[in-house]
Amino acid sequence: MAVLSFAVDPSKLSLQNSVLTLAQLECTPSADDGLPTALEQELRALGCEFIQSAGSLLRLPQVAMATAQVLLQRYYYTASLKLASILDIAMGAVFLAAKVEEQQCRVKDIVNVFCWLIDTYRGITTRVETYAIGARFNELKEGMAAGEMRILCKLGFNVQVQQPHGFMINYMQSLDLAENEELAQTAWNYLNDGLRTHIYVCYQPSTIAGAAIYLAARMHGVKLPTAPPWWEVFDIELTDMEDIAGHLVALYSRTPSTGLPLTLDELERYVDQIEAQERLASATLKP
Structure with missing residues (x-):
């Protein structure tokens, strides 16, 4: 049965995960930076969806995908979405989780898979063979490495995750x-x-x-x-x-949103557009 495919290590069942305090939950770094709560939640969910899809394409076990998603969630309670893009952290989380769960996963494969997922999300059709070349590959690779290091530093290298x-x-x-x-x-x-x-x-x-x-x-x-x-x-x-x-x-x-920003530049433009719409709505309501 598929349900029993998750590897269970009885020796780990007594481990405890780090959990948030009420203050951390109520006031996130992204909220402090003025990011709307709804947008933050949507971006977190999108990052986790990217991780799940990437893990499936990379044929990683569910434990690795789950670990990566928890690391992403933990990270954004220590740092703002305006400082590190959801894309870089998602890639870095997959790369790091594969190591934590002792799964072989090549950098080239992770970058190629995310490149394809990004294009699919944006409605772009390109040939898979063209992904792992040029400046775009280097940019994504550097973003993944930076994402991994950000997670490690912000979480104090505490990257063990006990799954339920x-x-x-x-x-x-x-x-x-x-x-x-x-x-x-x-x-x-x-x-x-x-x-x-x-x-x-x-x-x-x-x-x-x-x-x-x-x-x-x-x-x-x-x-x-x-x-x-x-x-x-x-x-x-x-x-x-x-x-x-x-x-x-x-x-x-919840109805999933489309066209969400994946990079820091896109996020800045996205937030500016939201604020402009709110100012326009406020001006329209004034007598």
């Missing part, structure tokens, strides 16, 4: 749900989709795993033990699971 997938599998086995493949796949999908939100930098992996099971069980109408409550057995707070479930539901209800 192993916890989810163990919890489902304890709840006698391991044979329910439909529910397991739904919960697995929630874990992967949740990488586009901030839940991985706000909660420990065990809590995220419980929330995925909680939401999947509600989706499929599966009743879970309440005497005692199953989440208490796993030392998980119900309010935390409900909060995570809310973020996941909100993610699915």
Whole structure:
């Protein structure tokens, strides 16, 4: 079953991830730089989508893609989107995560894949054979190297990420749900989709795993033990699971934006355009 393809190392199940404080969550460096909150969230999600797509094309295991997405989310709680482009950090995160998870991944392959993804996102059709040449290749390669170094420096070289997938599998086995493949796949999908939100930098992996099971069980109408409550057995707070479930539901209800900026120059023009539109709207409303 696809759900069990994620490598689980029982020796790591006790590790704890670094999580945000409330102050860090409420006031990000990008917000301090005047970036609209909605735009920041969209760019974070876009960066994670690029990572997921790149990892699939590079045939990296899901653990590497998940690690890269968490590193990107962590990074932008320490630095502004106006200082490092979402593209450079996404490439750097993939390059770094491949090393962290001991996966072979050539620089040339990462650059080529991202080059193709960028063109696809922008609606440009070009030949794959022409990607790994010239100034564009060097620019992307330098951006990737800079992105990796920025992540390492800002995170103090703390790049280990404990994922919730192993916890989810163990919890489902304890709840006698391991044979329910439909529910397991739904919960697995929630874990992967949740990488586009901030839940991985706000909660420990065990809590995220419980929330995925909680939401999947509600989706499929599966009743879970309440005497005692199953989440208490796993030392998980119900309010935390409900909060995570809310973020996941909100993610699915959001309409993806198109034409988002990928570079710093594009971001500057994009923000200027938003501000100009707001000034025009404000002037129009004045009597």
